[in-house]
Every structure is written in C-alpha cells, then in structure tokens.
Amino acid sequence: MENRQQISVINSVVKLIQEFNKLPGIGIKTAQRLAFHLIRMPNEDSISLANAIIEMKNSIISCDVCQNITDINPCNICNNPSRNNKTICVVEEPLDVLAIERTGSYFGLYHVLNGCISPTNGVGPDELTIKLLLERLRLTSEKLNDSVEEIILATNSNLEGEATSMYLQQLMQPLGYKITRIARGLPTGAELEYADETTIARAIEGRYTL
Amino acid sequence: MLNHKSNNRFYKTTGIILKHSPIGESDRLLTVFTSDMGKLKLVARGVRKTNSKIGGHLDLLSHCHLEISRGRNIDVITSASNINSFKTLRENLIKIGNAFFCLELVDSLTPDNEPENKIFLSLIETLKKMITNENPLIIWYFSFKLLHLTGYLPELYNCGNCQIKIQPNQHSFNAILGGIVCKDCSIRLKNNLPIHKDSLPISINTIKVLRYFRNQTLEKILNLKIEHSVMIEIQKTLLSHLSISIEKNLKSTLFLNHISHLITNNK
Numbered sequence: 001m002e003n004r005q006q007i008s009v010i011n012s013v014v015k016l017i018q019e020f021n022k023l024p025g026i027g028i029k030t031a032q033r034l035a036f037h038l039i040r041m042p043n044e045d046s047i048s049l050a051n052a053i054i055e056m057k058n059s060i061i062s063c064d065v066c067q068n069i070t071d072i073n074p075c076n077i078c079n080n081p082s083r084n085n086k087t088i089c090v091v092e093e094p095l096d097v098l099a100i101e102r103t104g105s106y107f108g109l110y111h112v113l114n115g116c117i118s119p120t121n122g123v124g125p126d127e128l129t130i131k132l133l134l135e136r137l138r139l140t141s142e143k144l145n146d147s148v149e150e151i152i153l154a155t156n157s158n159l160e161g162e163a164t165s166m167y168l169q170q171l172m173q174p175l176g177y178k179i180t181r182i183a184r185g186l187p188t189g190a191e192l193e194y195a196d197e198t199t200i201a202r203a204i205e206g207r208y209t210l
Numbered sequence: 211m212l213n214h215k216s217n218n219r220f221y222k223t224t225g226i227i228l229k230h231s232p233i234g235e236s237d238r239l240l241t242v243f244t245s246d247m248g249k250l251k252l253v254a255r256g257v258r259k260t261n262s263k264i265g266g267h268l269d270l271l272s273h274c275h276l277e278i279s280r281g282r283n284i285d286v287i288t289s290a291s292n293i294n295s296f297k298t299l300r301e302n303l304i305k306i307g308n309a310f311f312c313l314e315l316v317d318s319l320t321p322d323n324e325p326e327n328k329i330f331l332s333l334i335e336t337l338k339k340m341i342t343n344e345n346p347l348i349i350w351y352f353s354f355k356l357l358h359l360t361g362y363l364p365e366l367y368n369c370g371n372c373q374i375k376i377q378p379n380q381h382s383f384n385a386i387l388g389g390i391v392c393k394d395c396s397i398r399l400k401n402n403l404p405i406h407k408d409s410l411p412i413s414i415n416t417i418k419v420l421r422y423f424r425n426q427t428l429e430k431i432l433n434l435k436i437e438h439s440v441m442i443e444i445q446k447t448l449l450s451h452l453s454i455s456i457e458k459n460l461k462s463t464l465f466l467n468h469i470s471h472l473i474t475n476n477k
Contacts, residue, residue, distance in 0.1 A: 025234050119310045119462035120229045120270070120317060126464075159270040159300060163310070166303040170472045187260040196266035196292045198300065 013039070065136060067112040067129045069094045077101075077110060084108040085140075089152040090133065090168060092116045092161065096154065108152070111136070116160040117167060125167060133168075137175065150178040157184045219280050223247055224293060226273050226333060228317045232258060240268060240287070242276070243316050243333065248324040252278060254287045264290040271296050271309055273334065298341045305340060307469045308349050310462040312336055315353060318456045319360045329359050335428060343432065346441065351431050353448045354423040362455040364447075365389025366421050371399070376417070383412040383447045385454035390417065410450055416443040 013035055020031035038046045062068065063075035070076065077083060077097075087108030091097055097110050113128040140148055153168055155161035169179050185203030186195060195203075225244035233239050236258040242250050257265035267274050267290045277289040299305045316333055320326065336352040357363055368375055370387035372395050382396040383389065386408050391399065399406050419440060423431065436444075453459050 117465065119460070119465045120314045121231065122461050124461055124465050125468050159306065159309075162300055163303070163306045166306065167469070167472070170303060170469075170476060174476055189261050194263040196269075196272075196295060198269070198295045198297055199266045201297060 066110045067114060067132060068097050068110060086149040088148055089154050091154045092156060116155055116164040118160040150180060152180050154182045222277050224275050227268055227270050228313045241317055243330060245327060245330045246325055248326055249320045249322050252285050252287050267292045296337050303469055307466045308340055311349055312352060314460050314462045315356055319356050339428060345432050347431055350444050350448055351423055351428055364451045366417060369395055371395035378414050381412055382409045384409045385451040408450060410446055412443055412447060415440045419444060
C-alpha cells in the first residue's frame with residue numbers, strides 16, 4: 001500500500017507524465033506508459049532522448065530566406081547554387097517542402113507560409129509569412145541576375161488553401177510575376193465514383209490533349 | 211423533445227462544415243451545423259490522406275449528408291456525401307471572404323448541440339444567394355437574422371438607457387447598452403467613458419433599414435437601394451453589436467478588409 005502511494009507522488013515522474021501529456025495525441029494513459037517505459041529503459045537511451053530534444057531545439061531555426069526549418073542559415077535549399085532560383089514554390093508547412101523534395105522532380109526554391117488563411121481558426125494574412133515573401137521578392141528583384149520569374153502556389157486544395165492561393169495571386173500579379181497554381185483533380189488511386197463534385201469538376205477543367 | 215441522437219448507435223443528418231482542425235496523424239475534428247441537431251463536433255477519420263473517400267466531401271462550406279456512429283467521447287463520421295459544395299463561392303476571393311464570415315458567425319453565435327433548423331435554413335439561403343448575387347447587404351441581413359435567432363437582437367425601438375420610444379432625431383447606437391440610445395442619453399453618456407467609447411452615430415435611415423431587416427425576407431431586402439453612408443453605418447453598427455454579443459472580434463472581417471484593400475489597390 002505504501003509502495004503504490006510512493007510511486008504516485010514521485011515528483012519527477014509526475015512532471016514527466018505532464019510533459020508527455022502536452023504533446024498532440026498523447027493522453028494521460030499514453031503519457032504514463034511512455035514515462036514508465038523510460039524508467040525501465042537503460043540510462044543511456046533515456047539520456048540520449050533528452051539530449052536529442054535539447055540539441056534539436058538549440059539548432060533549429062527558420063531560414064531567413066524561405067522560412068523553412070533548418071539548422072544552417074540560409075537553408076540547404078536556398079544555399080544550393082544548382083537550384084533554379086527563378087522559381088519559388090509557396091507551401092503551407094515545412095512538411096510540404098519535404099513531400100515535394102521526396103519526389104525529386106522540383107528543382108526551384110521554396111517559401112513556407114507557416115499555415116494558411118483560416119479566419120475560423122483565427123489565422124489571417126498577418127499571421128503568415130506573406131510580408132517576408134514580398135520583402136524577399138523585392139530584394140531579389142533589386143539584384144538583376146537573381147530575378148524571380150515564376151511563383152508556384154502549392155497550398156492545399158481545400159477552402160483555406162484556395163483562399164490563401166487567391167489572396168497571394170491578387171497580391172503578386174500586379175508585380176509582374178508569372179503566377180501558377182499546382183494542378184488539382186483526381187489523385188492517383190482514386191475512383192471517380194467516390195470523388196466529390198469539386199474534385200471532379202477541377203479534373204475535367206484541367207484536362208489535356210493526349 | 212425527441213432527441214434521436216441519444217436513442218441510436220448510428221444516426222444520419224445533413225449539415226454544413228463550419229470549421230476543422232487536424233488531430234492525430236490523418237484525422238480531423240469537424241464542427242458541423244446540422245439541419246436538425248444544431249452544432250455538432252465530429253471526428254472524421256483518415257480524411258487528410260489523399261486516398262480518403264470522404265475527405266473531399268467534407269471540406270469547409272460543404273453541405274453534406276452524414277452518417278454518424280456514436281463514440282465514447284465524440285461521435286465519428288462513417289460516411290459522407292456532398293449535397294452542395296457551393297463551388298461558385300470557392301472561385302472568387304470576395305465570395306470566399308464572405309463565406310468565411312458566414313461560417314465564423316454561425317460558429318461564434320451558436321452553442322453546441324442545440325437544434326435550430328431556422329439557423330440552418332437561413333445559412334443555406336444566404337450561401338445560395340451569394341452564388342449569383344454580389345449585393346453586400348446579404349451578409350449583413352444574415353448577421354441580423356442570426357442575432358435575432360440566437361437571442362441577441364439589438365433594441366431598435368426604445369432607448370437602451372431610458373427606455374423612451376425612439377423618435378426621429380440624432381441618436382447613437384451603443385452595443386453595451388443593447389441598441390439605440392436616444393439623443394439626450396447620448397449627450398449625457400459622453401461623460402461615461404467606458405460605455406461611451408462603444409457609441410456610434412446612427413442615422414434615421416439606418417434605423418429604418420435595420421427595423422426592415424427584422425420583418426422582411428431576403429428577397430425584399432435585396433430590392434432596397436441603400437446609400438453608401440447608410441451601408442457603412444449598418445456594417446459598423448452590426449459589427450459593434452456582434453463583437454459585444456460574441457465577446458471577441460471576428461477574424462473574417464479583418465480578412466474582408468484585407469481583400470477590399472487589395473482589390474482597390476489593384477484597380
């Protein structure tokens with residue numbers, strides 16, 4: 001009886017459980033399981049986890065140019081002279097950059113907005129990195145060799161992504177850039193029967209001659 | 211009142227998606243305003259994956275059929291299909307901005323789980339009207355109707371301070387006091403800064419239009435010819451009343467301002 005009471009009030013364990021509980025998708029039970037797993041794990045493994053977190057937080061910054069997460073400034077992509085600096089692909093989140101890079105089919109630069117316009121969730125244009133994008137475009141146009149020609153809007157294909165994309169188009173079109181939007185329509189593996197009307201309409205609009 | 215939600219393990223309804231947020235690896239938490247069960251919070255599993263069959267049907271603003279299964283903490287959408295995705299509203303920045311406004315309004319003014327079919331019908335009517343009609347009055351009429359249906363109607367006939375019947379004169383509108391404030395009270399209130407800071411001038415024509423909102427259909431309202439100055443007063447009055455009723459500022463109005471600046475700059 002005393003033993004059970006002791007474990008439940010060990011401050012360091014309680015604190016650890018509370019910290020795990022803060023993470024998304026981790027409820028109290030999972031937090032407790034994780035905490036007790038760490039107690040049983042060899043010391044070196046637990047400490048290396050703690051160190052990995054500290055090291056990541058100390059080294060991660062946002063790239064001054066594209067706002068992607070990186071450990072060097074400017075990031076590996078912005079710094080890479082073999083990338084096509086005439087095209088900027090605007091995306092919502094750093095994970096989107098990862099997704100596109102994995103395809104190995106895009107060789108231009110990126111700009112990460114850190115979200116999308118979503119008034120119902122309290123996010124407007126001021127909460128995104130839009131001003132930084134405009135500033136970046138202004139700076140590169142001053143250096144004639146590095147002039148950007150095309151801006152690809154690769155925000156998600158939902159209402160907020162479309163709102164963000166349309167807003168950016170209205171903002172940047174007067175500046176003379178070629179503004180393009182990634183194709184939307186039926187994803188690979190999808191069936192026409194189950195698709196929603198917007199998807200099908202877009203797929204038909206975006207048809208091309210074979 | 212028969213609440214069929216509590217009787218069955220599975221139930222069906224139709225609703226409009228007001229809000230969504232990601233949870234877990236590929237799920238979303240949706241806020242849906244339904245035709246018969248009020249505002250519901252539902253989980254849609256796997257919708258963030260590209261191969262999701264129902265994901266495309268459950269975008270914001272979509273009006274869909276929903277089949278739902280009761281869960282321990284929260285109910286789960288098992289099947290969904292689009293009735294109307296309001297595609298035209300998604301193709302124009304101003305229409306999107308107005309649609310966001312309507313969705314944010316309904317989400318902010320309604321409590322969870324309280325059936326109100328009139329709100330649902332009014333939202334559908336408004337969105338359908340916005341497809342073909344660009345009259346700015348549409349969203350303000352909807353705001354007024356929503357305030358009415360949720361019990362936050364502003365007082366338009368008697369002074370919010372002294373209760374005398376409002377006669378034609380230079381009155382003001384004060385959302386903290388609940389509506390129109392007569393000329394004499396308006397002058398006296400100038401010394402009471404915490405209340406006076408929310409006072410707005412309001413002309414007789416604006417008062418007439420707002421009273422008309424209360425009694426008339428959307429069709430009749432759209433036949434009105436409104437001066438620009440009255441339009442501005444209607445917007446300011448209703449926004450002030452909304453921000454006091456909801457106790458916060460609507461983010462979508464900021465977005466609408468951004469859009470109108472952009473468009474006037476681009477002309």
